[in-house]
Amino acid sequence: MGGKAKRSIELDNRYGAHNYAPLPVVLERGRGVYVWDVEGRRYFDMLSAYSALNQGHCHPAIAAAARAQLGRLTLTSRAFHNALMGPFLKKICELTGQPKALPMNSGAEAVETAIKAMRLWGYRRKGIAPNQAEIIVARGNFHGRTTTIVGFSSDPDSYENFGPATPGFISVNYGSIESLEEAINERTCGVLLEPIQGEAGVRIPPEGYLKKVRELCSSREVLFCADEIQTGLGRTGKMFCLDHEGVQADLILLGKALSGGFYPISAVAGREEVLGLFTPGTHGSTFGGNPLACAIGLAALDVIVRERLPRRAAALGAYFLEGLRALDDPRLLEVRGKGLLLALEFKQPIAKPFCKALAANGLLAKDTHQTTVRLAPPLVITKPQIDAALEIVRRSLSC
Numbered sequence: 001m002g003g004k005a006k007r008s009i010e011l012d013n014r015y016g017a018h019n020y021a022p023l024p025v026v027l028e029r030g031r032g033v034y035v036w037d038v039e040g041r042r043y044f045d046m047l048s049a050y051s052a053l054n055q056g057h058c059h060p061a062i063a064a065a066a067r068a069q070l071g072r073l074t075l076t077s078r079a080f081h082n083a084l085m086g087p088f089l090k091k092i093c094e095l096t097g098q099p100k101a102l103p104m105n106s107g108a109e110a111v112e113t114a115i116k117a118m119r120l121w122g123y124r125r126k127g128i129a130p131n132q133a134e135i136i137v138a139r140g141n142f143h144g145r146t147t148t149i150v151g152f153s154s155d156p157d158s159y160e161n162f163g164p165a166t167p168g169f170i171s172v173n174y175g176s177i178e179s180l181e182e183a184i185n186e187r188t189c190g191v192l193l194e195p196i197q198g199e200a201g202v203r204i205p206p207e208g209y210l211k212k213v214r215e216l217c218s219s220r221e222v223l224f225c226a227d228e229i230q231t232g233l234g235r236t237g238k239m240f241c242l243d244h245e246g247v248q249a250d251l252i253l254l255g256k257a258l259s260g261g262f263y264p265i266s267a268v269a270g271r272e273e274v275l276g277l278f279t280p281g282t283h284g285s286t287f288g289g290n291p292l293a294c295a296i297g298l299a300a301l302d303v304i305v306r307e308r309l310p311r312r313a314a315a316l317g318a319y320f321l322e323g324l325r326a327l328d329d330p331r332l333l334e335v336r337g338k339g340l341l342l343a344l345e346f347k348q349p350i351a352k353p354f355c356k357a358l359a360a361n362g363l364l365a366k367d368t369h370q371t372t373v374r375l376a377p378p379l380v381i382t383k384p385q386i387d388a389a390l391e392i393v394r395r396s397l398s399c
Contacts, residue, residue: 004038023359030057033381035364044389046365046375050198051230051341054257055303056378062260065299066292074292078284084294091301095239096252098269100276103289107229107255108144110266113283114192114225114251115148117268120277122189126221133189138174142199143192143227175205177212184216190223195241198230201372202336202343211245223274229255229266234304234379237314237339244338250274260300265293309379313339316381323390329397342375357396363389
Protein backbone atom coordinates (compact mmCIF):
# COMPACT_ATOMS: atom_id res chain seq x y z
CA MET A 1 0.00 0.00 0.00
CA GLY A 2 1.37 3.39 -1.00
CA GLY A 3 1.77 6.47 1.11
CA LYS A 4 -1.31 8.27 -0.24
CA ALA A 5 -3.57 5.34 0.65
CA LYS A 6 -1.98 4.95 4.07
CA ARG A 7 -2.46 8.65 4.77
CA SER A 8 -6.14 8.54 3.76
CA ILE A 9 -6.82 5.53 5.97
CA GLU A 10 -4.89 7.09 8.85
CA LEU A 11 -6.98 10.28 8.69
CA ASP A 12 -10.19 8.28 8.43
CA ASN A 13 -9.28 6.22 11.49
CA ARG A 14 -8.11 9.24 13.48
CA TYR A 15 -11.04 11.57 12.85
CA GLY A 16 -13.91 9.27 11.93
CA ALA A 17 -16.21 7.27 14.16
CA HIS A 18 -15.39 3.59 13.75
CA ASN A 19 -18.87 2.48 12.72
CA TYR A 20 -17.54 0.65 9.66
CA ALA A 21 -14.69 -1.78 9.06
CA PRO A 22 -13.86 -1.20 5.39
CA LEU A 23 -11.33 -3.18 3.41
CA PRO A 24 -7.96 -1.37 3.16
CA VAL A 25 -8.69 0.05 -0.29
CA VAL A 26 -8.89 3.80 -0.98
CA LEU A 27 -10.96 4.53 -4.09
CA GLU A 28 -10.90 7.75 -6.09
CA ARG A 29 -12.47 7.06 -9.50
CA GLY A 30 -15.18 4.89 -11.04
CA ARG A 31 -16.68 4.12 -14.44
CA GLY A 32 -19.21 1.45 -15.31
CA VAL A 33 -18.40 -1.75 -13.40
CA TYR A 34 -14.90 -0.62 -12.42
CA VAL A 35 -13.35 1.51 -9.68
CA TRP A 36 -9.74 2.63 -9.32
CA ASP A 37 -7.79 3.24 -6.11
CA VAL A 38 -5.47 6.16 -5.40
CA GLU A 39 -2.55 4.16 -6.77
CA GLY A 40 -4.30 3.53 -10.10
CA ARG A 41 -5.20 -0.11 -9.55
CA ARG A 42 -8.48 -1.23 -11.11
CA TYR A 43 -11.11 -3.39 -9.41
CA PHE A 44 -14.45 -4.90 -10.30
CA ASP A 45 -17.12 -3.37 -8.06
CA MET A 46 -19.28 -6.31 -7.01
CA LEU A 47 -21.15 -4.42 -4.30
CA SER A 48 -22.55 -1.50 -6.33
CA ALA A 49 -22.97 0.48 -3.09
CA TYR A 50 -25.62 -2.04 -1.99
CA SER A 51 -27.38 -1.71 -5.38
CA ALA A 52 -27.31 2.10 -5.56
CA LEU A 53 -25.17 1.78 -8.70
CA ASN A 54 -27.36 -0.44 -10.87
CA GLN A 55 -26.63 1.95 -13.77
CA GLY A 56 -22.87 1.74 -13.16
CA HIS A 57 -20.45 4.30 -11.81
CA CYS A 58 -20.77 7.84 -13.17
CA HIS A 59 -23.26 7.03 -15.92
CA PRO A 60 -22.81 9.89 -18.42
CA ALA A 61 -26.52 10.59 -18.91
CA ILE A 62 -27.14 10.91 -15.17
CA ALA A 63 -23.97 12.97 -14.72
CA ALA A 64 -25.11 15.34 -17.47
CA ALA A 65 -28.52 15.79 -15.83
CA ALA A 66 -26.88 16.50 -12.48
CA ARG A 67 -24.46 19.05 -13.95
CA ALA A 68 -27.23 20.86 -15.80
CA GLN A 69 -29.41 21.13 -12.72
CA LEU A 70 -26.53 22.21 -10.47
CA GLY A 71 -26.27 25.36 -12.55
CA ARG A 72 -30.00 26.13 -12.38
CA LEU A 73 -31.70 25.34 -9.06
CA THR A 74 -30.83 22.78 -6.37
CA LEU A 75 -33.17 23.35 -3.41
CA THR A 76 -36.46 25.09 -2.75
CA SER A 77 -37.87 23.11 0.21
CA ARG A 78 -41.42 21.84 0.01
CA ALA A 79 -42.72 25.29 0.92
CA PHE A 80 -42.84 25.90 -2.84
CA HIS A 81 -43.38 23.84 -5.97
CA ASN A 82 -40.48 23.10 -8.28
CA ALA A 83 -40.63 22.36 -11.99
CA LEU A 84 -39.24 18.83 -11.80
CA MET A 85 -41.01 17.24 -8.86
CA GLY A 86 -44.28 16.59 -10.68
CA PRO A 87 -42.60 14.78 -13.62
CA PHE A 88 -40.43 12.80 -11.20
CA LEU A 89 -43.40 11.61 -9.15
CA LYS A 90 -45.31 10.79 -12.34
CA LYS A 91 -42.43 8.61 -13.53
CA ILE A 92 -42.31 6.74 -10.20
CA CYS A 93 -46.04 6.14 -10.27
CA GLU A 94 -45.94 4.89 -13.87
CA LEU A 95 -43.16 2.41 -13.06
CA THR A 96 -44.70 1.13 -9.82
CA GLY A 97 -48.33 1.13 -10.96
CA GLN A 98 -49.24 3.16 -7.89
CA PRO A 99 -51.30 6.39 -7.96
CA LYS A 100 -49.29 8.33 -5.36
CA ALA A 101 -45.65 8.84 -4.42
CA LEU A 102 -43.90 10.69 -1.62
CA PRO A 103 -40.20 11.63 -2.06
CA MET A 104 -37.63 11.45 0.72
CA ASN A 105 -33.83 11.15 0.88
CA SER A 106 -32.40 8.00 2.44
CA GLY A 107 -33.79 4.49 2.39
CA ALA A 108 -34.28 4.60 6.14
CA GLU A 109 -36.42 7.72 5.72
CA ALA A 110 -38.58 5.87 3.20
CA VAL A 111 -39.07 3.07 5.74
CA GLU A 112 -39.92 5.54 8.50
CA THR A 113 -42.39 7.23 6.16
CA ALA A 114 -44.05 3.88 5.44
CA ILE A 115 -44.28 3.08 9.16
CA LYS A 116 -46.07 6.38 9.76
CA ALA A 117 -48.33 5.81 6.75
CA MET A 118 -49.34 2.32 7.88
CA ARG A 119 -50.06 3.48 11.42
CA LEU A 120 -52.02 6.49 10.15
CA TRP A 121 -54.11 4.19 7.93
CA GLY A 122 -54.60 1.79 10.85
CA TYR A 123 -56.07 4.51 13.05
CA ARG A 124 -57.99 6.50 10.43
CA ARG A 125 -59.28 3.69 8.21
CA LYS A 126 -59.13 0.39 10.08
CA GLY A 127 -60.23 1.87 13.39
CA ILE A 128 -57.43 0.52 15.59
CA ALA A 129 -57.49 1.97 19.10
CA PRO A 130 -55.11 4.92 19.64
CA ASN A 131 -51.45 3.97 20.11
CA GLN A 132 -52.18 0.24 19.70
CA ALA A 133 -51.25 -0.34 16.04
CA GLU A 134 -48.81 -3.14 15.27
CA ILE A 135 -46.61 -3.78 12.25
CA ILE A 136 -45.32 -7.27 11.48
CA VAL A 137 -41.70 -7.62 10.35
CA ALA A 138 -39.53 -10.61 9.47
CA ARG A 139 -36.61 -11.94 11.46
CA GLY A 140 -33.35 -11.34 9.63
CA ASN A 141 -34.62 -8.04 8.24
CA PHE A 142 -32.53 -5.00 7.42
CA HIS A 143 -34.56 -1.84 6.84
CA GLY A 144 -32.11 0.83 8.03
CA ARG A 145 -30.44 2.16 11.16
CA THR A 146 -32.75 4.68 12.84
CA THR A 147 -33.61 3.97 16.47
CA THR A 148 -37.10 2.80 15.54
CA ILE A 149 -35.86 0.46 12.80
CA VAL A 150 -33.02 -1.14 14.78
CA GLY A 151 -35.49 -1.79 17.58
CA PHE A 152 -37.16 -4.50 15.46
CA SER A 153 -33.91 -5.91 14.05
CA SER A 154 -32.86 -9.43 15.04
CA ASP A 155 -29.15 -8.60 14.57
CA PRO A 156 -27.47 -7.84 17.94
CA ASP A 157 -24.92 -5.56 16.23
CA SER A 158 -27.82 -3.38 15.10
CA TYR A 159 -29.92 -3.19 18.28
CA GLU A 160 -27.71 -3.81 21.32
CA ASN A 161 -27.14 -0.69 23.48
CA PHE A 162 -29.61 1.37 21.44
CA GLY A 163 -32.76 0.54 23.41
CA PRO A 164 -35.39 0.84 24.58
CA ALA A 165 -36.97 -0.52 21.44
CA THR A 166 -39.95 1.31 19.98
CA PRO A 167 -43.08 -0.76 20.70
CA GLY A 168 -45.58 -1.88 18.09
CA PHE A 169 -43.52 -4.35 16.03
CA ILE A 170 -44.03 -8.12 15.92
CA SER A 171 -41.38 -10.41 14.41
CA VAL A 172 -42.17 -13.57 12.44
CA ASN A 173 -40.12 -16.16 10.57
CA TYR A 174 -39.14 -15.01 7.10
CA GLY A 175 -40.62 -17.18 4.38
CA SER A 176 -43.22 -18.79 6.66
CA ILE A 177 -46.79 -17.89 5.77
CA GLU A 178 -47.98 -19.86 8.82
CA SER A 179 -45.88 -17.69 11.15
CA LEU A 180 -47.29 -14.56 9.55
CA GLU A 181 -50.90 -15.74 9.68
CA GLU A 182 -50.58 -16.59 13.36
CA ALA A 183 -49.22 -13.12 14.19
CA ILE A 184 -51.96 -11.06 12.51
CA ASN A 185 -54.62 -9.72 14.87
CA GLU A 186 -57.11 -6.86 15.11
CA ARG A 187 -54.27 -4.42 15.95
CA THR A 188 -52.19 -5.27 12.87
CA CYS A 189 -52.01 -2.37 10.43
CA GLY A 190 -49.21 -3.56 8.16
CA VAL A 191 -46.67 -6.16 7.12
CA LEU A 192 -43.21 -4.86 6.20
CA LEU A 193 -41.01 -7.26 4.21
CA GLU A 194 -38.01 -7.38 1.90
CA PRO A 195 -38.84 -9.57 -1.13
CA ILE A 196 -35.29 -10.90 -0.76
CA GLN A 197 -33.34 -10.29 2.44
CA GLY A 198 -30.10 -8.80 1.17
CA GLU A 199 -28.15 -7.96 4.32
CA ALA A 200 -29.14 -11.31 5.82
CA GLY A 201 -27.17 -12.98 3.03
CA VAL A 202 -29.45 -12.89 -0.04
CA ARG A 203 -32.11 -15.03 1.59
CA ILE A 204 -34.73 -15.90 -1.04
CA PRO A 205 -38.18 -16.92 0.24
CA PRO A 206 -39.99 -20.03 -1.02
CA GLU A 207 -41.68 -19.69 -4.39
CA GLY A 208 -45.20 -18.35 -3.98
CA TYR A 209 -44.52 -16.81 -0.56
CA LEU A 210 -44.97 -13.19 -1.64
CA LYS A 211 -48.21 -14.02 -3.43
CA LYS A 212 -49.52 -15.70 -0.29
CA VAL A 213 -48.50 -12.68 1.80
CA ARG A 214 -50.50 -10.47 -0.57
CA GLU A 215 -53.55 -12.71 -0.36
CA LEU A 216 -53.36 -12.97 3.41
CA CYS A 217 -53.01 -9.21 3.87
CA SER A 218 -55.99 -8.58 1.59
CA SER A 219 -58.20 -11.11 3.39
CA ARG A 220 -57.28 -9.79 6.87
CA GLU A 221 -57.45 -6.04 6.05
CA VAL A 222 -53.75 -5.42 6.55
CA LEU A 223 -51.40 -3.31 4.41
CA PHE A 224 -48.54 -5.05 2.62
CA CYS A 225 -45.42 -2.87 2.39
CA ALA A 226 -42.56 -4.14 0.21
CA ASP A 227 -39.09 -2.77 0.89
CA GLU A 228 -37.62 -2.79 -2.62
CA ILE A 229 -34.87 -0.31 -1.76
CA GLN A 230 -32.19 -2.86 -2.63
CA THR A 231 -34.09 -5.38 -4.76
CA GLY A 232 -36.01 -2.88 -6.90
CA LEU A 233 -35.26 -1.09 -10.15
CA GLY A 234 -33.94 -4.09 -12.03
CA ARG A 235 -31.59 -5.78 -9.58
CA THR A 236 -33.32 -9.19 -9.50
CA GLY A 237 -34.19 -9.44 -13.20
CA LYS A 238 -37.52 -7.63 -13.07
CA MET A 239 -38.22 -3.95 -12.52
CA PHE A 240 -39.33 -4.95 -9.01
CA CYS A 241 -38.74 -8.22 -7.22
CA LEU A 242 -42.49 -8.49 -6.56
CA ASP A 243 -42.99 -8.76 -10.33
CA HIS A 244 -41.60 -12.31 -10.27
CA GLU A 245 -44.86 -13.37 -8.61
CA GLY A 246 -47.16 -10.78 -10.19
CA VAL A 247 -47.75 -9.11 -6.82
CA GLN A 248 -48.76 -5.52 -6.16
CA ALA A 249 -48.05 -4.16 -2.68
CA ASP A 250 -50.05 -1.42 -0.98
CA LEU A 251 -46.81 0.48 -0.42
CA ILE A 252 -43.50 0.03 -2.21
CA LEU A 253 -40.25 1.58 -1.00
CA LEU A 254 -37.60 2.79 -3.42
CA GLY A 255 -34.10 4.16 -2.92
CA LYS A 256 -30.49 3.36 -3.81
CA ALA A 257 -30.62 2.95 -7.63
CA LEU A 258 -33.28 5.68 -7.75
CA SER A 259 -30.25 7.95 -7.42
CA GLY A 260 -27.96 6.22 -9.92
CA GLY A 261 -25.36 6.56 -7.18
CA PHE A 262 -25.19 10.35 -7.43
CA TYR A 263 -27.27 11.72 -4.56
CA PRO A 264 -29.46 10.36 -1.74
CA ILE A 265 -32.98 9.86 -3.12
CA SER A 266 -35.80 7.64 -1.88
CA ALA A 267 -39.54 7.44 -2.26
CA VAL A 268 -42.66 5.69 -1.05
CA ALA A 269 -45.23 4.84 -3.70
CA GLY A 270 -48.64 3.56 -2.75
CA ARG A 271 -52.39 3.60 -2.73
CA GLU A 272 -54.35 6.83 -2.61
CA GLU A 273 -56.25 5.72 0.49
CA VAL A 274 -52.94 5.32 2.35
CA LEU A 275 -50.63 8.13 1.23
CA GLY A 276 -53.63 10.40 0.76
CA LEU A 277 -54.10 10.47 4.53
CA PHE A 278 -51.06 12.69 5.04
CA THR A 279 -51.98 16.35 5.44
CA PRO A 280 -49.76 19.46 5.72
CA GLY A 281 -47.72 19.26 8.90
CA THR A 282 -48.03 15.48 9.42
CA HIS A 283 -44.87 14.58 7.51
CA GLY A 284 -42.10 16.35 5.62
CA SER A 285 -38.48 16.77 4.59
CA THR A 286 -36.43 19.85 3.76
CA PHE A 287 -34.54 18.10 0.99
CA GLY A 288 -37.12 15.51 -0.10
CA GLY A 289 -38.14 16.08 -3.72
CA ASN A 290 -35.67 18.92 -4.28
CA PRO A 291 -34.95 19.94 -7.91
CA LEU A 292 -31.49 18.37 -8.00
CA ALA A 293 -32.81 15.08 -6.67
CA CYS A 294 -35.67 15.10 -9.16
CA ALA A 295 -33.36 15.79 -12.12
CA ILE A 296 -31.04 12.97 -11.08
CA GLY A 297 -33.92 10.61 -10.30
CA LEU A 298 -35.58 11.20 -13.67
CA ALA A 299 -32.33 10.52 -15.48
CA ALA A 300 -31.59 7.44 -13.34
CA LEU A 301 -35.00 5.93 -14.11
CA ASP A 302 -34.69 6.77 -17.80
CA VAL A 303 -31.39 4.86 -17.97
CA ILE A 304 -32.94 1.78 -16.32
CA VAL A 305 -35.82 1.77 -18.81
CA ARG A 306 -33.90 2.79 -21.93
CA GLU A 307 -31.03 0.34 -21.41
CA ARG A 308 -33.42 -2.45 -20.35
CA LEU A 309 -31.40 -3.13 -17.24
CA PRO A 310 -33.93 -5.54 -15.65
CA ARG A 311 -33.71 -7.77 -18.74
CA ARG A 312 -29.91 -7.61 -18.64
CA ALA A 313 -29.94 -8.56 -14.96
CA ALA A 314 -32.12 -11.60 -15.68
CA ALA A 315 -29.95 -12.96 -18.50
CA LEU A 316 -26.55 -12.08 -17.07
CA GLY A 317 -27.57 -13.08 -13.55
CA ALA A 318 -28.45 -16.57 -14.77
CA TYR A 319 -25.10 -16.75 -16.57
CA PHE A 320 -23.17 -15.55 -13.49
CA LEU A 321 -25.07 -17.93 -11.19
CA GLU A 322 -24.30 -20.88 -13.46
CA GLY A 323 -20.62 -20.00 -13.37
CA LEU A 324 -20.59 -19.66 -9.60
CA ARG A 325 -22.39 -22.98 -9.13
CA ALA A 326 -19.72 -24.65 -11.25
CA LEU A 327 -17.10 -23.74 -8.64
CA ASP A 328 -15.64 -26.81 -6.99
CA ASP A 329 -14.75 -25.96 -3.42
CA PRO A 330 -15.65 -28.14 -0.41
CA ARG A 331 -15.92 -25.06 1.82
CA LEU A 332 -18.95 -23.76 -0.09
CA LEU A 333 -22.33 -24.55 1.46
CA GLU A 334 -24.55 -22.89 -1.14
CA VAL A 335 -24.56 -20.55 -4.11
CA ARG A 336 -27.84 -18.69 -4.59
CA GLY A 337 -29.28 -15.63 -6.24
CA LYS A 338 -31.90 -13.98 -8.38
CA GLY A 339 -30.90 -11.71 -11.23
CA LEU A 340 -27.65 -9.99 -10.34
CA LEU A 341 -28.14 -10.31 -6.59
CA LEU A 342 -25.97 -13.34 -5.78
CA ALA A 343 -24.34 -14.92 -2.75
CA LEU A 344 -21.67 -17.45 -1.87
CA GLU A 345 -22.29 -19.04 1.52
CA PHE A 346 -19.43 -20.87 3.23
CA LYS A 347 -19.62 -23.60 5.83
CA GLN A 348 -17.12 -21.76 8.04
CA PRO A 349 -16.83 -18.05 9.02
CA ILE A 350 -14.29 -17.22 6.32
CA ALA A 351 -16.22 -14.60 4.35
CA LYS A 352 -14.10 -11.63 5.46
CA PRO A 353 -10.73 -13.27 4.60
CA PHE A 354 -12.20 -14.35 1.27
CA CYS A 355 -13.22 -10.73 0.52
CA LYS A 356 -9.65 -9.66 1.27
CA ALA A 357 -8.37 -12.30 -1.16
CA LEU A 358 -10.82 -11.08 -3.79
CA ALA A 359 -9.64 -7.49 -3.30
CA ALA A 360 -6.01 -8.56 -3.64
CA ASN A 361 -6.96 -10.11 -6.99
CA GLY A 362 -8.92 -7.09 -8.23
CA LEU A 363 -12.54 -7.63 -7.16
CA LEU A 364 -14.40 -5.80 -4.38
CA ALA A 365 -17.24 -7.56 -2.55
CA LYS A 366 -18.86 -7.43 0.88
CA ASP A 367 -19.12 -10.11 3.51
CA THR A 368 -22.14 -10.44 5.76
CA HIS A 369 -22.64 -12.45 8.94
CA GLN A 370 -19.16 -14.00 8.63
CA THR A 371 -20.18 -16.82 6.29
CA THR A 372 -21.70 -15.11 3.24
CA VAL A 373 -20.29 -12.97 0.43
CA ARG A 374 -22.64 -10.96 -1.75
CA LEU A 375 -21.89 -10.39 -5.43
CA ALA A 376 -24.01 -7.61 -6.89
CA PRO A 377 -22.30 -5.86 -9.83
CA PRO A 378 -23.73 -2.92 -11.74
CA LEU A 379 -26.37 -4.15 -14.17
CA VAL A 380 -24.34 -2.79 -17.10
CA ILE A 381 -21.82 -5.62 -16.69
CA THR A 382 -21.07 -7.75 -19.77
CA LYS A 383 -20.49 -11.49 -20.26
CA PRO A 384 -16.74 -11.06 -20.83
CA GLN A 385 -16.54 -9.05 -17.62
CA ILE A 386 -18.45 -11.77 -15.76
CA ASP A 387 -16.01 -14.35 -17.13
CA ALA A 388 -13.10 -12.25 -15.85
CA ALA A 389 -14.79 -11.89 -12.47
CA LEU A 390 -15.40 -15.64 -12.24
CA GLU A 391 -11.71 -16.25 -12.88
CA ILE A 392 -10.87 -13.92 -9.99
CA VAL A 393 -13.30 -15.81 -7.74
CA ARG A 394 -11.69 -19.14 -8.71
CA ARG A 395 -8.21 -17.79 -8.12
CA SER A 396 -9.20 -16.31 -4.77
CA LEU A 397 -10.72 -19.59 -3.59
CA SER A 398 -7.34 -21.24 -4.09
CA CYS A 399 -5.55 -18.70 -1.92
